[in-house]
Amino acid sequence: MSLGNSPEDERPFEDVPEDARPSIGRALQQARIAAALTVDDVSTATRVRIAIVHAIESDDFAPCGGDVYARGHIRTLARAVGLDPAPLIEQFDATHGGRPAPTPAAPLFEAERIRPERRGPNWTAAMVAAIVAVVGFVGFTAFKGGDEGTTDVADGAAPTTSAPAPPTPKSDKSFDETPEPSDSAIAAAPQDKVTVQVSATDGKSWISAKDHNGRLLFDGLLKQGDTKTFQDSEKINLVLGDAGAIQLYVNGKKIDDDFRPGAVERLTYTKGDPEAG
Structure with a gap:
């Protein structure tokens, strides 16, 4: 069908x-x-x-x-x-008489005006302030006690200092560079799930995707350059409105089926090696 x-x-x-x-x-x-x-x-x-x-x-x-x-x-x-x-x-x-006239905005905004309710004291903020004060007092006391327990360095002995860390070599590449996508990104898909990536590489196509329970995961138009990824524990059911415009990756493998432009395809993929139903 x-x-x-x-x-x-x-x-x-x-x-x-x-x-x-x-x-x-x-x-x-x-x-x-x-x-x-x-x-x-x-x-x-x-x-x-x-x-x-x-x-x-x-x-x-x-x-x-x-x-x-x-x-x-x-x-x-x-x-x-x-x-x-x-x-x-x-x-x-x-x-059918055209579109209905838009509702005036003023009554809507007037309905939004709600009298502010009187709020009681913010006990949460008071408790947070008290805790911060206690922690600060304890920290200050510990710092003073640490100063009193320190001993001076002996005469003639130079205090030991740690060597500065070597500078980190600068990378030739800027940090904002994004790596080129590769097939290996899909190959890392979990082995206990079925992972399907749908990309509109040669045009736009309507697609529909459902999981093994028949729950609709996506139903709409995929424009050229767009990509959708679907994952399920058992299987993914696909309907491609224009299969010739679509490139599929299933469980880390590129699907090389020669779909004709404009052809409608119904496909089912499961875990492991890609298998079309």
Whole structure:
């Protein structure tokens, strides 16, 4: 089963005539079918409930719980199926009366004005001050007693002094230099865990990562140059929206699979030698 188009495959329809433009739900449904995704796939990837996905594809936004939530769901579903969400949001605003007017700031600030409560004496600070005074008195007494117990150095005997420590040689490299990353940094991953590093080296890609319990570790867009590292005691499940843009390191090993640009890959890695499920 494959998941979605590449996030770069965004299909805005600003130039389509208004009367020929499909509805919001129809546009999302067509994009999902074109990406060979089921409603369950989209729900799993976006964490939007299946019933709400069905309702939005039928242009029923009531289950969203309000226009603000509806806009958020439209934006999330559009990105999951590879559509540009901006035209869909504009279409939603045009048919639902636009965005609500912002709430005036003055009442909010007035609600924040809370009468200061009267505080009692700060006994903690008083106790700290007393302890500091006692410690200082004890230290002063010990210092005076130490002076009285010292003896003078015998005539003719030179007091012994310790040799100064040799100067520390200056390094040729400045301290603010950062070492170049290497494959050995990942090789130090714990042997009793599975460690997966995902880097967007050749472009941007949507990725999803879950642990062995199915708990979502990350779900979003990885821009070019970004890196995410995931670790679990048993396994890591990955979904790569554009596998060709991704470089993987698993348990200290570079994965050299020849992923095609734009291909969607579902992968599972476990402890030890990398093993794709």
